[in-house]
Amino acid sequence: xxNLFTEVKIPKFQTVINYNSxxxxxxxxxxxxxxxxxxxxxxxxxxxxxxxxxNPLSIKMLFDILTSDRIITEKDFFYNRNIYxxxxxxxxxxxxxxxxxxxxxxxxxDTARNFLKNTDIVFITLGTAFVYYLNQNGxxxxxxHKQPSNLFTRKLLAVNQSTEALQDICNSISxxxxxxxxxxxxxxxxxxxxxxxxxxxxxxxxxxxxNNVVKTLNYVxxxxxxxxxxxxxxxxxxxxxNLTHPSSTAREIIFDKIIxxxxxxxxxxxxxxxxxxxxSVNHKIIAPDSAETKSFAENQLNRAIQLENEIEGLDLTNxxxxxxxxxxxxxxx
Numbered sequence: 001x002x003n004l005f006t007e008v009k010i011p012k013f014q015t016v017i018n019y020n021s022x023x024x025x026x027x028x029x030x031x032x033x034x035x036x037x038x039x040x041x042x043x044x045x046x047x048x049x050x051x052x053x054x055n056p057l058s059i060k061m062l063f064d065i066l067t068s069d070r071i072i073t074e075k076d077f078f079y080n081r082n083i084y085x086x087x088x089x090x091x092x093x094x095x096x097x098x099x100x101x102x103x104x105x106x107x108x109x110d111t112a113r114n115f116l117k118n119t120d121i122v123f124i125t126l127g128t129a130f131v132y133y134l135n136q137n138g139x140x141x142x143x144x145h146k147q148p149s150n151l152f153t154r155k156l157l158a159v160n161q162s163t164e165a166l167q168d169i170c171n172s173i174s175x176x177x178x179x180x181x182x183x184x185x186x187x188x189x190x191x192x193x194x195x196x197x198x199x200x201x202x203x204x205x206x207x208x209x210x211n212n213v214v215k216t217l218n219y220v221x222x223x224x225x226x227x228x229x230x231x232x233x234x235x236x237x238x239x240x241x242n243l244t245h246p247s248s249t250a251r252e253i254i255f256d257k258i259i260x261x262x263x264x265x266x267x268x269x270x271x272x273x274x275x276x277x278x279x280s281v282n283h284k285i286i287a288p289d290s291a292e293t294k295s296f297a298e299n300q301l302n303r304a305i306q307l308e309n310e311i312e313g314l315d316l317t318n319x320x321x322x323x324x325x326x327x328x329x330x331x332x333x
């Protein structure tokens with residue numbers, strides 16, 4: 001039978017993921033997608049500590065902060081439309097109260113800074129090589145926050161500029177965490193708003209710069225999520241209705257390929273067990289005060305304990321607390 005798609009051959013990786021691993025995901029919304037899938041399966045993850053970032057320079061600004069003692073101050077925010085926002089971070093960190101915005105940003109940075117020092121693998125997903133610079137001072141911005149376009153100048157990074165930014169990111173991380181492994185990916189999400197040709201130029205720039213870094217730094221590897229999407233999953237049925245973002249099915253396929261690449265068969269089996277258990281956690285309880293519900297919660301509590309005993313590094317503290325609360329709440333006569 002003829003092949004119906006072109007399979008992307010994924011090289012063997014040195015990096016291994018298990019339930020003891022600490023994983024950080026930084027970059028575009030595809031990093032949010034894949035990071036959330038790991039988190040949903042109870043891996044220890046930290047995802048985009050200052051929100052979604054798309055280009056190498058914005059990601060470099062984040063790691064410049066995380067690998068130094070830099071703190072966020074009022075100088076990092078501007079006031080517009082009754083909201084304080086920062087060009088260093090996503091709009092999720094904007095707030096009507098300046099002190100709240102500063103506090104939230106610094107709290108997230110402190111958490112990420114401590115997490116990064118003991119992280120095993122950092123996944124960095126690059127979305128675009130186009131960068132918006134603030135005309136006022138030439139600063140590359142992480143987010144334009146819907147400000148007037150005449151405040152910015154958009155430029156396509158040269159390959160050497162993107163390469164230098166990625167090398168600086170990797171070197172700064174390895175200085176504070178010498179055991180780190182870094183996995184670079186290029187987001188399969190097409191930035192069609194930039195234009196079809198411009199999107200191709202942007203992705204090509206990222207791919208070339210990633211290749212330059214992987215060839216020079218032995219603790220950096222590349223996972224071909226972009227190639228999987230445009231070759232194996234090129235059919236539009238694997239896209240959302242906007243025809244640019246991968247569908248949930250596509251994301252699951254790419255996630256499965258990441259698991260099969262970085263995890264042993266034993267860990268892959270553990271993930272299936274945990275995934276099945278988490279369905280019970282998210283199960284909608286129809287009769288909250290019934291004997292059946294109490295029995296269900298007791299069974300799931302025992303199941304959580306068994307899974308923790310079986311899988312080294314698995315932490316189901318929150319789930320055990322959830323089922324204990326149900327058990328303790330139900331008083332049967």
